[in-house]
Amino acid sequence: MEKELRLMKGNEAIAEAAIRAGVDGYFGYPITPQSEILEYLMEANPYERTGMVVLQAESEIAAINMVYGGAGCGKKVMTSSSSPGISLKQEGISYIAGAELPCLIVNVVRAGPGLGTIQPAQSDYFQSVKGGGHGDYHLIVLAPASVQDMADFVEVGFDLAFKYRNPVLILSDGAIGQMMEKVYLKPYIPRSTVFPEWATTGKTASRERNIITSLDLDPDGQEDFNHKLQAKYDDIKKNEVRFEEFMCEDAEYILIAYGTSARVCQKSVQIARGQGIRVGLLRPITLFPFPSVRISQLAEKVKGMLSVEMSAGQMVEDVLLAVNGKVPVRHFGRMGGIVTTPDEVVDTLKTLFIGGK
Amino acid sequence: MKEATGIKEIIKPENLAYQRTEVLVDNTLSYCPGCGHGTTHRILAELIEELGLQSTTIGVSPVGCSVLLYHYLDVDIQQAAHGRAPAVATAIKRLLPDSFVFTYQGDGDLAAIGTSETIHACNRGENILIIFVNNGIYGMTGGQMAPTTIPGMKSSTSPFGRDVKTMGNPLKMTDIVATLDGTYYVTRQSVHTPANVRRAKKAMRKAIEYQKLNRGTCFVEIVSNCPSGWKMTPVESNKWMEANMFPYYPLGDLKVPSEEKGK
Amino acid sequence: MTEEIIIAGFGGQGVLSMGKIMAYSAVMQDMEVSWMPAYGPEMRGGTANVTVIISSERISSPIIRHFDTAIILNQQSLDKFENAIKPGGVLIYDGNGITRHPERKDISVYRVDAAEEAGRMNMSKVFNMIVLGGFIKVRPIIKIENVIKGLKKSLPERYHNLIPLNEKALIRGEEIIREVRLV
Numbered sequence: 025m026e027k028e029l030r031l032m033k034g035n036e037a038i039a040e041a042a043i044r045a046g047v048d049g050y051f052g053y054p055i056t057p058q059s060e061i062l063e064y065l066m067e068a069n070p071y072e073r074t075g076m077v078v079l080q081a082e083s084e085i086a087a088i089n090m091v092y093g094g095a096g097c098g099k100k101v102m103t104s105s106s107s108p109g110i111s112l113k114q115e116g117i118s119y120i121a122g123a124e125l126p127c128l129i130v131n132v133v134r135a136g137p138g139l140g141t142i143q144p145a146q147s148d149y150f151q152s153v154k155g156g157g158h159g160d161y162h163l164i165v166l167a168p169a170s171v172q173d174m175a176d177f178v179e180v181g182f183d184l185a186f187k188y189r190n191p192v193l194i195l196s197d198g199a200i201g202q203m204m205e206k207v208y209l210k211p212y213i214p215r216s217t218v219f220p221e222w223a224t225t226g227k228t229a230s231r232e233r234n235i236i237t238s239l240d241l242d243p244d245g246q247e248d249f250n251h252k253l254q255a256k257y258d259d260i261k262k263n264e265v266r267f268e269e270f271m272c273e274d275a276e277y278i279l280i281a282y283g284t285s286a287r288v289c290q291k292s293v294q295i296a297r298g299q300g301i302r303v304g305l306l307r308p309i310t311l312f313p314f315p316s317v318r319i320s321q322l323a324e325k326v327k328g329m330l331s332v333e334m335s336a337g338q339m340v341e342d343v344l345l346a347v348n349g350k351v352p353v354r355h356f357g358r359m360g361g362i363v364t365t366p367d368e369v370v371d372t373l374k375t376l377f378i379g380g381k
Numbered sequence: 382m383k384e385a386t387g388i389k390e391i392i393k394p395e396n397l398a399y400q401r402t403e404v405l406v407d408n409t410l411s412y413c414p415g416c417g418h419g420t421t422h423r424i425l426a427e428l429i430e431e432l433g434l435q436s437t438t439i440g441v442s443p444v445g446c447s448v449l450l451y452h453y454l455d456v457d458i459q460q461a462a463h464g465r466a467p468a469v470a471t472a473i474k475r476l477l478p479d480s481f482v483f484t485y486q487g488d489g490d491l492a493a494i495g496t497s498e499t500i501h502a503c504n505r506g507e508n509i510l511i512i513f514v515n516n517g518i519y520g521m522t523g524g525q526m527a528p529t530t531i532p533g534m535k536s537s538t539s540p541f542g543r544d545v546k547t548m549g550n551p552l553k554m555t556d557i558v559a560t561l562d563g564t565y566y567v568t569r570q571s572v573h574t575p576a577n578v579r580r581a582k583k584a585m586r587k588a589i590e591y592q593k594l595n596r597g598t599c600f601v602e603i604v605s606n607c608p609s610g611w612k613m614t615p616v617e618s619n620k621w622m623e624a625n626m627f628p629y630y631p632l633g634d635l636k637v638p639s640e641e642k643g644k
Numbered sequence: 645m646t647e648e649i650i651i652a653g654f655g656g657q658g659v660l661s662m663g664k665i666m667a668y669s670a671v672m673q674d675m676e677v678s679w680m681p682a683y684g685p686e687m688r689g690g691t692a693n694v695t696v697i698i699s700s701e702r703i704s705s706p707i708i709r710h711f712d713t714a715i716i717l718n719q720q721s722l723d724k725f726e727n728a729i730k731p732g733g734v735l736i737y738d739g740n741g742i743t744r745h746p747e748r749k750d751i752s753v754y755r756v757d758a759a760e761e762a763g764r765m766n767m768s769k770v771f772n773m774i775v776l777g778g779f780i781k782v783r784p785i786i787k788i789e790n791v792i793k794g795l796k797k798s799l800p801e802r803y804h805n806l807i808p809l810n811e812k813a814l815i816r817g818e819e820i821i822r823e824v825r826l827v
Contacts, residue, residue, distance in 0.1 A: 031664070057683055077475045081468065085497075086501065089469050090472035093476075101476070119462045199706065199707060203680045203706050204678070204680075205676075205703075206671055206676065225439075225457065233454075233455050233457050233458070235459075236459040284707070287706060291705040365705075365707070367709075
């Protein structure tokens, strides 16, 4: 079957892609700028189309715990929210990581802290890639930069989630969520009828009972479990790094940006190249695992790197770790819901690295 | 008297008067002597066996004394975050509608931190059984005041007794959920005497059967004791419960299905 | 070819839907598009705007501060976006309610009095399509036939009876747009 071409918002694309990817359940709560996901799913009547359950929960907290319950049954389940709501979900996400459950979480980021504003930002980077809740854990974090990515990453996300029994986060932002672009939608995949052997689906005579828990009161046992988790994260770092390069071959300077900022920086590269400045762009697609090895390699042959984020400078810390002092690394970003413009990036690059405008 | 050769003759299947149900795992309970959790677990396990539900049961354990429910019940169990069991159970039942889904929660879990999840699951009429063990105290963390701690009752965080003027009034969650359209059968029982155990088991059996019929949320409160937290012997604690808890939390049905009323 | 467009006016004037129809028409022509609204509470009763980029290549930044073409439907939007038009660019505006008219001399200015025309023809529901017709006349990057094709694809069948009225409005827009000055 051919892919279907549609013009959709990023939020709508995620919702439609979820139905088509054979997702079993979505549990959400309204918050701007991502409410279209829940609205679209309610309107699309997925229960009739595929048997997918969609439920508006009483809170973000309830929604993520519904995800825990569904994921514990081995089902493909997901939730979505925006920054303040994702903060509320952090306890549940920690439990999901601790119980090693696969699921998909979508954060359509808005500016904070607190209630902040509903405009796009990238200031949830630390929360997303370093853990977010309590305990030593990581999510696999995918950063879409287009409406097409929003649709595609649903399936990619679930594949990774089940491969590693680990929660996956799609770290988007208000701009990508609200923007409409062309999107090619994949044909339907039927919902799965086979479930992982660890899932709580009812204890049959042929197996021991299945228990979903993150509790081990014995410190030795809990440390062993933590070692096991860390080994899993090492595997993920080894196998799942994804990134995209734009005009890096002959670059003297590298911009590093993800999501909306990567789109902005692509234009900055074009502007700078027009002015004779050899700039390239590295766009991390996975933020955990981070493309540290590639950044380290690029640091061998360029004069400097500029990390561009809509934040006070969060990803730049991972860039600094990867570069490890080989070349100067600086940060540029707007905050509070203001999207950086391509010209600002070029001007900053000139000011910080080349001298003068 | 016969000779003592008879021990083997006595231990014969036909002489068996009482036996542990297979649904109860042969692990040593972590509960204090005299605590009602063990009996409540047993009732539930017996019903799962009697009703042939072992292969379709999915339980949700709370945070609290009964967090380790999955050590004792030989069914699939998910351990939920503090207070969130009804949300977890909601998704399980919606995604596996043919299963028997229950939550097992204490009063700190259900009536304090999980108030929202409890009320909304009941209000949506989720087809689950909520078992609410109310002993008026946070047992696992060492006997702190719970929302259900009765006026004047001492705990480690109300050492001079609960003063309702500054600490608020006990929350009667069972009375609250009985008013919601989503609940089908709401009852309050105890397990401190054989007669009460029989009544509690009967009530729980009804609740399980209603779930099979997709009737909505069933809510069974077990008013129970906490000898350790209350700093009493098991016998004293049961007497204290009868004298002080029952007047505040009277036993009996709070909401009876209309199909039962004529009976 | 890349055309970067801002459409701005009051909420309720059909600003966002005009942008959507424009984008959909470009999709019909096999072009790349992005449609980026200023979202949030300000769209309720206040001003609304949307950035539409149509390009033959992959679109980089969907959020821009300078535009090839601005379609302006109220005074606040004119005040806000007149200076955001690139030199040599195009400004199309509806004169209804405008007290301070465009002043820049380095851009081409067109006027399409769609509100007045919609009122006169008793078709206020397709006001935005009259404006779009005017845009197509001066920036023929999309074709009316593709707008119609896009409407047929994007509208539910029960609204297809409204398509002839939309077509009429588009053509009327082409007819009534007039140049104020050219660069």
